Amino acid sequence: MKRPAAVLVALVTAAGPALAQAAPGNTLNPSGGNTTRVTDERGLSDLLSIRRRSPAGFLYPDPLVPDRLSDLAGGWRYGGSLEFGGLWTTGNDDETRFSEFTDWSDGAFLEFFDLTIEHPESGFYADANGGSAGRDDQYYYGKIGLPGLVDFEASFSGVPHLFAGDATNIYEGSGSGVLRLPEPLVPGDNGDAEIVGVLETTPESSLKLQRDRSQLSLEFHPVTALTLFARYSFDDRSGERPFGGSLIFDSGGEPERVVETTEPRDSHTHNFTGGAWFRSSMLLANFEFQGSLFRNQDSTLTWDNPFLLASFNGAQNVKRGRFALAPDNHWYNVKGDVSVVLPWKGRLTTTASWSRARQDADLIPPTVNTGLVGFPGFNGVNLDEWNTEAALSRSHADAQVDTLLLNARLDLRPLDALRLRAGVRYYDQQNDTRYTARNPSTGQFGYIAEDGALNVFDLSRVFVPGVESDDFRYRSSPFDYRKLDYEINADYQLLGRTTLSGRYRREQIYRDEREREKTRENQARVGLTSRDVRWATLRASYEYRDREGAPYEYFPNRKDYVSSLPGYVPFLEFLGGETPPFTLAQLRQYDIADRERHEAKLSANFLPRDDLDLSLATRFVDQDYGASYGLEGERWGNVDFELGFQPSPVVQTYVFGHFEARHRELASINDAFVFPPSSDPNAGGTVFPLDNSWMLHTDEVSWGVGTGIRLQAVSHIVLDVNYLFVQTEEEYDFDIAGPGALGTGLTAAQDLPNLRTRNHLLQSSIRFSIIERASLRLFYRFERSTIRDFSQRNLVPEEVLLSSGALFLGHIDRNFDVHVIGLTLQIHL
């Protein structure tokens, strides 16, 4: 469905159904609420002198002036408002990060509208609102119904996503599934100087994606105890985004040959949900069915090879590369929850959920190219034997994953002061997808790596029994896992509103095809919550976790590699060559490594005065993976404070601050060139000598402050000013045992430049009432941002091509200063 049609669906059904969760809005109106409303000077109440706080102790914001409805004939009432005007930006307003999710186009715009119609006697009501009409970030919401009986909702939200405003894209057909080189370039036979010539005449362009989401929903309450509901959402995405495109990676001195292509996105997702909720004094029950259908209009991306890879071994035959893009898929889920009342003020709540994800897309041939590539008699391959469906071991993906969740939680209160809980949760993810890369027409295991580019040099991914080969994967591993958690909790009421809690939890995960078949983690937590003191609410907790597991097998998928096949011969076997190790045996992948974790949290909100809120929150986490290599450990912590001052309904001000620090340590060993090849996987061995070891220390510090004030004078003038500053900085320090830790040619491990961002954001508006039902609003927004990112430093496409062999789009996040000015007229109907 194209975009106008998607908008139409939502608009038409604004008189019919829409969504439940997402509240559409945009940058200028994040809440999607009525921008014309002001604070009610009467406050929450005219009876009480004290300001009201939530039970946790936070001041309630003073309410907005309620919408006024006017009478119509027949007992109908209506009300509405409108804000429209002009918007202008100056400065670096084409910078990607400024416009990432927002349409800041200059000119007239509709900031907001809403309309309410109701008929109190029958109960019928209809609400509609929206904003930014006609722009990429437009949003609409509508709801009609009879309260307590039936509600229809409809919503639409446009989400622009700008990836680059400065892409140097030499390809023709960007946004489609076929990228062609412009003249005079020809696929697979261009020198770098010729490509640079084209780059120099290619104008910069934008890469962006538009996501439009329409949602419809219906809730029907035939009786108080029962709710039936149905929802449908339609997600439409169109555009393009930066993507990869490799031909030769760093495989032995040859320059990398990688192209940054653009992936087309023209996809739809249909989501369906339906179910029922039932409740009685003894029983609560939910049943829900969900379905999701993803449909991609572009199943492949084919791009011309801009490079001349070499002048031998059929390099000119590597004319193109081809991706298989995200296939159509579908997912279904059936879920039921039941909760029953038990003695001892108890409750047992159980959940069962089953789902299936499946895709069965037509598979494309292993390569798009034709002809011979590689050294004859060694790694030579006739691509004509691999570029048709006859080269596939099966024609369809036939990929499927089933999941099952069973969850039960028991809650009992044997004493007024004691509460006990126990829970068990079992999750099973079953992957039935195993693909074997085998060409039935040649009888060979393997595939064509990078559309034949690898074969031009010295590698191949086609296995020939008896011929020397490196080890590579020829069969997929169906990763799946089963997870069992169980826990017990006790809460003891020490005082009237002070509770001490304790929890023990054990998590066991059984994985197939991973380095560890089983991990188990013990978790213990103690916490305290107190509202007994009049002037504060306090929360504190400490949690300890300890994960360990089965022995770590550093090469668990050995059976899926060609070294497991009969006839496998490692390189240079006749000289004693062995198969190089899959990886460093002592490296630990952090998601399954041993781990000792400490976490402490403290939060407090104080009530120092009747009109003042002060809150503090801090958290500290320390994780040690017990690994000699890989991610060794990380620590992070943050402190936040906020002070809110509401002396009267017409004066509100706040200040907040945030500080966060994070430290990570990563260690590894660069492998040494060993002749003949060795299979030694151990640290300190021939392949991974300790002289090649290195360590990275990363330190991140982020902090920010914000403040704002809202003043409302005599209800005719409203001033709102907010300022925010945020800075993040990451420092990368290296330790190396010797120059062997580094890549070819380097001898010193100079630290990377710090990664840093700084942002200032000032937002202000002033609103004047000009007549009873109309106001003028003038708003001003200033945004200044600076950024320093080493991965984008001096990323000039022509220069990078000549120095590293990579053809990038050249997008760089840049510093920017942007001023936004808006003048609008607000009208209340």
Added chain:
Amino acid sequence: MLATWLALQPGVGRAEPDTGATFVGQASCRACHAVEADHWSPTVHARLAQRPRNELERLGCEGCHGRGSEHLKDPSNPQLILAFTRESGTSVEAMNGMCLECHAGGPRIHWNGSAHERQSLACSDCHNPMSKQSPRRLLAKQTVAQTCFTCHPAQRAQFRKRSHMPLLEGKISCSDCHQPHGSSTDPLLRGDTVNQLCYTCHAEKRGPYLWEHAPVIESCLNCHHPHGSNHQGLLIAPAPFLCNQCHDQPGGFGHPNDLLVRGNLADGDFPDGRILNRGCVNCHAQIHGSNHPSGARFHR
């Protein structure tokens, strides 16, 4: 028959304190609480009271606040009426019990024992049914995010980082991913797993693919910070160091386990694509999984 049986089911137990009071009617309440009534009138609860389906809804104010006759006699005694603020002295259990009388079950079926319930949060900590402050859901503040940031300020800072979900831009809300009223999945997630939740919007990542990347299918959070990050694509660390955390495969020629440093940047002596631009995914573009018969290493 089903409808009849359902209609006969009793409501969830009422949590009103026994003060011996009687109902006085909404007009009596409005006589003193005119401002509150004015703010309440545009809310969904007020609409419900205009067309009540049962006796409870017909009670209006007293449907939530309890019988008012004793309060009418002694308005300064907070024990004689059920209020939902800190200063009222009403227990959180009693406040929540009153709300759950109508709102038990459905999306709140896991409320009992949930993280927020265990922290003694009251419904009225996040909601203010007395005023239409937010466009929907009667929140205490104007947006879901503002409401959540009250107690979760660190998340507000995370959404201000360079790479973030469009939450502050009004395009998603915390409650798109989290179910604050309880869930069978920690931390209050709407899906059975993190991935199932992420696939709701990122359905193209769902696959299943011919060639899967093990940590990807187990949890997106192995590589991504969901709220915000200093790195592109919400990554927890920049490439190649993100990948170095798990990969140390020898290639004999330093791929991918050699340390990349300043000299490997675009203006260095030995530029290396693995630390430039998109890093490792310059080549391994299909890192979330490949459906290409030659995609074992996610190049296609």
